[in-house]
Amino acid sequence: MVEQLPSLSRLLRALQRVPYLASKNVYRVTSHFLTMDPKQLAQFCAVLQEAQASLVLCSVCYCWQERQSACIFCSATDRAQDIICVVESWKELMYLERTKGFEGVYHVLGGVISPLEGIGPEDLTIQALLKRAETAKEIIFATSQTPEGEATAAYIAHKLKQTPVAVTCLARGLPVGSSLDSIDRVTVYKALAERRPF
Numbered sequence: 519m520v521e522q523l524p525s526l527s528r529l530l531r532a533l534q535r536v537p538y539l540a541s542k543n544v545y546r547v548t549s550h551f552l553t554m555d556p557k558q559l560a561q562f563c564a565v566l567q568e569a570q571a572s573l574v575l576c577s578v579c580y581c582w583q584e585r586q587s588a589c590i591f592c593s594a595t596d597r598a599q600d601i602i603c604v605v606e607s608w609k610e611l612m613y614l615e616r617t618k619g620f621e622g623v624y625h626v627l628g629g630v631i632s633p634l635e636g637i638g639p640e641d642l643t644i645q646a647l648l649k650r651a652e653t654a655k656e657i658i659f660a661t662s663q664t665p666e667g668e669a670t671a672a673y674i675a676h677k678l679k680q681t682p683v684a685v686t687c688l689a690r691g692l693p694v695g696s697s698l699d700s701i702d703r704v705t706v707y708k709a710l711a712e713r714r715p716f
């Protein structure tokens with residue numbers, strides 16, 4: 519049927535190429551866009567294009583920053599620049615920031631080591647982290663408590679053995695196999711505040 523509606527099938531194909539958009543959501547999202555007020559749709563497209571044009575990854579912590587200004591974390595004078603919290607993606611960073619309890623800076627790895635998915639240490643920002651660790655006081659692992667997350671932290675901790683930096687991780691109490699997005703703010707805050715040696 520959909521082949522006879524070339525515009526609809528083009529839209530469906532485009533949306534199906536969006537990662538993480540579950541196939542069962544694709545029809546609802548399609549309806550949402552098709553019934554949107556044309557003015558709002560134009561605004562939506564403009565916001566998306568502007569965001570892509572204005573945002574770049576910080577070359578130090580690999581979080582998003584406005585192209586025109588300095589990284590809000592790396593340039594912050596009220597943050598301890600030598601306490602670095604290691605996260606898999608900026609999603610976890612957002613969850614940690616929501617607690618308002620962390621006064622250090624971040625390092626976004628860009629994923630976890632996963633041989634099954636062909637992701638090795640060289641595909642992540644590990645080299646840059648090791649360089650930063652040379653002058654840091656503490657490295658805190660906030661990677662997920664999944665086998666891949668733990669293995670990635672262990673790999674980095676091993677590489678840091680020669681450096682005098684303190685290596686810690688979030689407190690136990692987070693459910694095993696959990697990621698930060700499934701945990702409430704207070705628990706995340708406590709896990710961060712009561713961090714322990716890795």
Ligand SMILES: [Zn+2]
Nearest residue numbers: 576579589592
């Ligand atoms: Zn930065």
